[in-house]
Amino acid sequence: MTVSLPAPAAVRRARSRSLLSRATEWVVERLLLVCAFVSIGTTFGIVAILGVETLAFFQQVPLFAFFTDTQWTPLFSDKHYGILPLLSGTLLVAGGAMLVALPVGLLAAVYLSEYAPVRVRAVLKPALEVLAGVPTVVYGYFALLFVTPILQTLVPGTEVFNAASASIVMGIMIIPLVSSLSEDAMSAVPRSLREAALALGATRQETTVKVVIPAAASGIMASFILTASRAIGETMIVAIAAGLQPKLTLNPFESVETMTAYIVQVSLGDTPHGSLEYQTIFAVGTALFVLTFLLNVVSLGVVRRFREQYQ
Amino acid sequence: MIMTTTAQKVEAEKVEKDIILDIQELSVYYGKFRAVNGVSIPVERHKVVSLIGPSGCGKSTLLRSLNRMNDLIPTARVEGKVLFQGEDLYAPGADPIDIRFRVGMVFQKPNPFPKSIYDNVAFGPRINGFKGKLDDLVEESLRQAALWDEVKDRLKDSAYALSGGQQQRLCIARTLAVRPELILMDEPCSALDPIATLAIEDLIHQLQEQYTIVIVTHNMQQAGRVSDYTAFMNMDADRAGYLVEYDATQQIFTNPQDKRTEDYISGRFG
Numbered sequence: 001m002t003v004s005l006p007a008p009a010a011v012r013r014a015r016s017r018s019l020l021s022r023a024t025e026w027v028v029e030r031l032l033l034v035c036a037f038v039s040i041g042t043t044f045g046i047v048a049i050l051g052v053e054t055l056a057f058f059q060q061v062p063l064f065a066f067f068t069d070t071q072w073t074p075l076f077s078d079k080h081y082g083i084l085p086l087l088s089g090t091l092l093v094a095g096g097a098m099l100v101a102l103p104v105g106l107l108a109a110v111y112l113s114e115y116a117p118v119r120v121r122a123v124l125k126p127a128l129e130v131l132a133g134v135p136t137v138v139y140g141y142f143a144l145l146f147v148t149p150i151l152q153t154l155v156p157g158t159e160v161f162n163a164a165s166a167s168i169v170m171g172i173m174i175i176p177l178v179s180s181l182s183e184d185a186m187s188a189v190p191r192s193l194r195e196a197a198l199a200l201g202a203t204r205q206e207t208t209v210k211v212v213i214p215a216a217a218s219g220i221m222a223s224f225i226l227t228a229s230r231a232i233g234e235t236m237i238v239a240i241a242a243g244l245q246p247k248l249t250l251n252p253f254e255s256v257e258t259m260t261a262y263i264v265q266v267s268l269g270d271t272p273h274g275s276l277e278y279q280t281i282f283a284v285g286t287a288l289f290v291l292t293f294l295l296n297v298v299s300l301g302v303v304r305r306f307r308e309q310y311q
Numbered sequence: 312m313i314m315t316t317t318a319q320k321v322e323a324e325k326v327e328k329d330i331i332l333d334i335q336e337l338s339v340y341y342g343k344f345r346a347v348n349g350v351s352i353p354v355e356r357h358k359v360v361s362l363i364g365p366s367g368c369g370k371s372t373l374l375r376s377l378n379r380m381n382d383l384i385p386t387a388r389v390e391g392k393v394l395f396q397g398e399d400l401y402a403p404g405a406d407p408i409d410i411r412f413r414v415g416m417v418f419q420k421p422n423p424f425p426k427s428i429y430d431n432v433a434f435g436p437r438i439n440g441f442k443g444k445l446d447d448l449v450e451e452s453l454r455q456a457a458l459w460d461e462v463k464d465r466l467k468d469s470a471y472a473l474s475g476g477q478q479q480r481l482c483i484a485r486t487l488a489v490r491p492e493l494i495l496m497d498e499p500c501s502a503l504d505p506i507a508t509l510a511i512e513d514l515i516h517q518l519q520e521q522y523t524i525v526i527v528t529h530n531m532q533q534a535g536r537v538s539d540y541t542a543f544m545n546m547d548a549d550r551a552g553y554l555v556e557y558d559a560t561q562q563i564f565t566n567p568q569d570k571r572t573e574d575y576i577s578g579r580f581g
Contacts, residue, residue, distance in 0.1 A: 117385070192422035196482070199380060200435035200489055201412025210438065215425050309471075310425040 050289065053282030060276055066283070072246035072257075074280045075266070081280065083287055085246035089256035090291075092163045093170065093238055094231035096252060100171025101227055105178025106220065112179065113186035114208045125183065132176040140240030143169035148241065155253055161243025164252035170237050177227045185219020186212050190310060215310045218303045225299040229292045235260040259288045331356040331523050332377065332493055337391035339369070339376050341384065346372040348551040349391065352542050354493075359515060359524045361534035361560070364544035365575070369552025370527040373544070374495050377525065378414035379407040396492065412439060415491030419498045421478035423470035423485070428453075428462050431470050431481055435489035448488060455521075456484035457514050476507025483514065487522075494518070496526040500533065512537050531576055535564050543572045 058066070061081045069082025108128065112121050148165040152158045189212050197207040213220065243255030244265050257265075263281045271277045332354040339347040347369040354360050362370040372381065379400060381387040393400040400410055412435075423431050432449045441448065449466070453459040458480040462473070470481055479499060486494060496515075500508040515524060515537045528534050534541050541564070542557040556563060556572045567573045 190422070192418060192420060193424060195380065195383070195416075195418065196422045196424065196485075197434070197438075198383065199378065199411055199416035199418075200438065200485065201408055202434075202438050203408055206438050210434070211424060 047289075050282055050286050053279050054286040057276065057279035057283040060279075061283075070248050072262075074277050075269075075271075081283075083259075083284070085248045086257060086259045086262055086284060087287070087291075088248050088250070089163065089242070089246065090232055090258040090260070090288075092250060092252060092256060093166050093242055093258055094228065094234075096163060096167025097170035097174060097231040097234075098224075098228060100168055101174045101178050101231075102224060104171075105175045105223075105227070106182055108175065108179040109182035109186060109220075110208055110213075112183045114204060114212065125180070128176045128179055130176075131173065132180075134173070136173065136234065136236035137240070139169050139173050140237040143237055143241035151253070158253040159243070159255045161241060161245075161255040162253050163242050163256045166238045166242035167252065169241065170231055170234055173234075173237070174227050174230055177230060178223050181223030181226065182216070182220045185216035185223070188219065189215045193310060218309070221299060221303040225296055228295055228299075232292055232295070233260060233288065235264055239264045259284050328353075329356040330354065331396060332525070333392075333394040334373075334377070335392040335394065337373070337376065337389060337393060339372050339381065339387065339389050342386040345549070345551040347376070348547070348553045350542075350544070350552070350554045352554065352557055354523060354525060355540070356523050357519055357521075358539040359519055359526060359537055360540045360542065361538035362525065362527045362542050362544060363529075363531060363534050363575075364552070364555075365546065366529075367550065367552075368544045368546040370544055371497055373552070374497055374525060374527050375416075377493075377495055378411050378416055379405075380411070380416065382407050412489055413492050415486035415489065415494045417479070417482055417486055417494065417496045417499045420502045421475055421482050423473075423478050423481050426470060427467050428470050428473070428481060429466040432484050432488045435485060439489060452484045452488040453481075455487050455518065456480045457510065457517070458484055474507070476503050476510055479503060479507070479511060480514065483511075483518075487518075491522070494522050494524045496524060498527050498529060501529060508533070531564075535560060543567075543569075543575060545571055545575070 066081055066083055068084075069080050070084055071080035071082050072085045073080045112125055116124060143165045144161075147169055148158070148160065148162065151162065151165055152160075155164075158164070193211050193215060194207050197211045198204075202210070238258045239261040242258060242261060244257050244261060245255045246257040246262065247254060249256060262284055266277065266281045330353045334350060334352040334354070337347060337350050338345060350369075350373060352360070362373065364370055375381045376389055377393060377395075377400070381389070389401055395410070395414065399405065424434060426434070429449055432452050433445055436445060436448055450459060450463075453462060458477060461477060462468075462481075465472070470478060473481060479502075483494075483499075500511050503511065512533065515526070518524060526534075526537065528537075538560045540557065541560040543555045543563060544552050545555045546552045556567060556569045558568070562568075563572060564576055567576065
């Protein structure tokens with residue numbers, strides 16, 4: 001049997017590229033490069049501006065005072081530049097949100113991955129993810145106008161603006177983040193490991209707790225880290241519902257101010273460019289950046305130490 | 312006709328033999344698909360029974376219905392009986408958790424937990440509330456699985472540090488640690504090299520003194536080497552697996568009663 005093939009020369013000629021197509025390729029390649037650099041460049045730009053303005057800030061405010069002063073009053077006549085009240089406000093609200101989101105999110109993930117019938121899961125998972133698509137300003141007003149009145153009835157003396165309300169609602173907002181990512185991590189654990197446990201007489205619960213969750217630990221931790229970063233960086237809910245009073249307190253029913261809320265407050269005001277007040281937001285921004293960064297580093301270390309990596 | 316005589320002979324033998332597991336007219340369905348059709352196999356205590364047959368004839372499905380692992384597949388259901396020590400595994404009150412504790416299983420691909428060697432073996436005893444000396448039980452199980460000497464100095468190492476053959480023996484040790492009354496093996500050597508395979512086969516011989524083993528294998532030589540009895544399964548045009556012949560391994564390989572068995576073991580199909 002003979003198969004008729006075109007002569008090699010003909011194939012080569014058909015493949016030789018015109019000058020135009022080569023030029024197009026050169027342009028496209030450069031275009032892609034530029035696109036890639038837009039985001040990288042922006043990141044570098046942000047870090048550079050943060051750095052410059054933060055340096056300018058610390059030429060006037062000593063680093064020691066920044067970390068030890070217990071008052072944050074740059075906009076008043078009696079000026080104090082202690083980050084602690086903002087830091088405590090941030091950690092209080094974010095910690096509260098994690099307290100809500102981690103258990104609920106993790107249990108939801110366990111249900112979706114280990115217990116839910118296929119059809120229930122097919123409906124529930126996307127539905128949960130819709131929660132993440134609600135604009136945060138909606139959550140903010142939901143906290144202020146719905147959750148806060150309830151809290152005020154339950155806990156008399158709760159201030160109109162308070163950390164608890166923001167925490168609860170922020171927690172609800174980030175549940176899908178925890179559940180979705182944790183569920184992915186658990187679903188990725190090979191079936192053979194579950195079968196091994198079940199074949200030894202383990203119940204579904206024992207299999208989940210002793211095999212699936214440890215094997216998925218790094219993914220679950222990653223979801224926690226991402227969620228914590230999101231909670232710390234969240235702005236709208238806290239600006240609306242948690243208040244604008246930098247207060248060094250652990251009482252969730254009082255008004256507090258978070259780092260992000262402070263940045264919003266100054267940005268919306270008429271603080272002149274280049275003033276020390278203006279530079280405070282960059283100092284706070286840098287602190288926020290460092291906080292999130294540290295959180296990531298520490299958590300990654302923890303994950304490396306304790307994960308059970310499956311093959 | 313031959314099947315009937317075989318069945319009658321087997322029935323008669325059951326009376327005088329110590330039957331630990333009696334599969335009676337077992338059919339397994341996945342939804343509407345019948346994967347196994349009316350299989351009856353009596354398994355004698357302290358014997359090794361191998362299930363052989365072409366791919367897709369329902370060997371693994373049959374095996375997985377013996378410790379109710381098929382329960383994990385939502386559409387799976389069975390008809391017929393599986394009497395284990397006289398109790399029907401599919402009786403309404405039967406607890407699959409308890410059954411799986413008593414009927415151990417070793418899988419095709421080694422599947423150790425991503426934990427230490429020690430914790431792998433200790434897993435079963437721990438979840439089943441073992442009260443005695445765990446260290447001794449772990450050592451004893453690893454010894455029975457012929458792995459102790461290779462791992463005794465590194466019990467805290469990850470199970471993944473072991474070779475494939477060692478991992479499979481670890482999985483066997485993990486199964487032995489709950490002292491099952493019956494062990495099911497689903498092509499336990501298919502992912503292993505010839506040397507590791509021989510080690511597992513030796514192990515099966517040794518385990519026979521204390522345990523009863525049902526093993527699915529693709530490898531007829533293996534069936535010949537390790538088992539006392541062999542069940543040859545085949546499938547119909549509708550892909551439902553059925554039992555062709557069940558007899559002493561010696562008999563199946565040297566003097567099969569059924570033409571299909573003979574064709575299969577002589578390599579004419581499958």
